[in-house]
Amino acid sequence: MDTSVNALLVAMAGGLARPAAVNPPRTWTAPDTRPDCARERRIAFAPMTEADLDAVHAVESCAYAHPWSRKHFRDSLQSGYPAVLLLGEALPHERAQTARADGSVLLGYLVAMPGVDEMHLLNVTVAPAHQRQGWARFMLDALALWSRAQGAQWLWLEVRESNAPARRLYERHGFKQVGLRKGYYPAGHLQREDAVVMSLNLVPGDAAEARP
Numbered sequence: 057m058d059t060s061v062n063a064l065l066v067a068m069a070g071g072l073a074r075p076a077a078v079n080p081p082r083t084w085t086a087p088d089t090r091p092d093c094a095r096e097r098r099i100a101f102a103p104m105t106e107a108d109l110d111a112v113h114a115v116e117s118c119a120y121a122h123p124w125s126r127k128h129f130r131d132s133l134q135s136g137y138p139a140v141l142l143l144g145e146a147l148p149h150e151r152a153q154t155a156r157a158d159g160s161v162l163l164g165y166l167v168a169m170p171g172v173d174e175m176h177l178l179n180v181t182v183a184p185a186h187q188r189q190g191w192a193r194f195m196l197d198a199l200a201l202w203s204r205a206q207g208a209q210w211l212w213l214e215v216r217e218s219n220a221p222a223r224r225l226y227e228r229h230g231f232k233q234v235g236l237r238k239g240y241y242p243a244g245h246l247q248r249e250d251a252v253v254m255s256l257n258l259v260p261g262d263a264a265e266a267r268p
């Protein structure tokens with residue numbers, strides 16, 4: 057049985073491309089209450105592949121002032137890191153403009169790097185049109201669940217000190233600040249920005265609790 061994080065995430069959410077009778081995709085209700093926002097849509101995780109890099113990079117370029125390059129994503133895929141897309145069934149008003157060939161839209165994605173007893177979150181991004189609907193929280197929940205199933209005790213990440221939305225997301229999710237990396241990120245005009253290092257204990261109450 058394939059127990060990679062990719063396979064587990066995909067199995068968890070079902071598959072949009074598969075016949076519903078065989079493998080019904082899960083429906084998840086977004087907490088968003090805006091009238092123009094779908095309260096429900098069928099979603100699925102799918103492994104990120106080279107064929108997805110144009111779409112992923114298009115989202116990445118809109119979402120960040122300092123986006124990852126295609127090479128960053130390609131290197132992660134070639135290294136075999138867990139990398140998944142979060143796909144949503146296209147809603148009627150999305151079908152003409154944004155739907156993929158399988159009728160889904162790209163809501164977001166994540167890339168992580170496994171360590172000995174930890175998972176390092178390298179990238180989590182939600183497409184701007186789909187932000188504030190709970191998708192990042194959903195992806196973090198899924199990653200935490202499956203990282204733990206793989207034996208990881210910790211989730212680690214770095215986040216730009218100025219990235220208030222992401223820092224709030226992680227704090228709300230239970231991550232604690234455990235360090236600061238000075239000048240870790242490029243910040244334009246030859247400036248650098250500090251990275252806040254955060255970790256989440258996936259096994260609360262374990263002896264590992266003592267570790268920073």
Ligand SMILES: CC(C)(COP(=O)(O)OP(=O)(O)OC[C@H]1O[C@@H](n2cnc3c(N)ncnc32)[C@H](O)[C@@H]1OP(=O)(O)O)[C@@H](O)C(=O)NCCC(=O)NCCS
Pocket residue numbers: 119120179180181182183186187188189190191192193194214215216219220221222224225226228
């Ligand atoms: C950060 C990011 C991933 C959040 O994705 P999202 O799907 O919009 O987040 P969610 O809807 O799951 O929000 C969960 C919580 O995060 C916090 N949050 C998310 N976006 C926020 C914002 N713009 N301002 C303040 N808090 C925010 C809130 O606490 C929110 O809970 P609430 O809606 O109940 O208040 C998204 O804004 C994004 O992709 N940003 C660009 C890429 C990025 O910075 N990634 C992180 C790199 S370290």
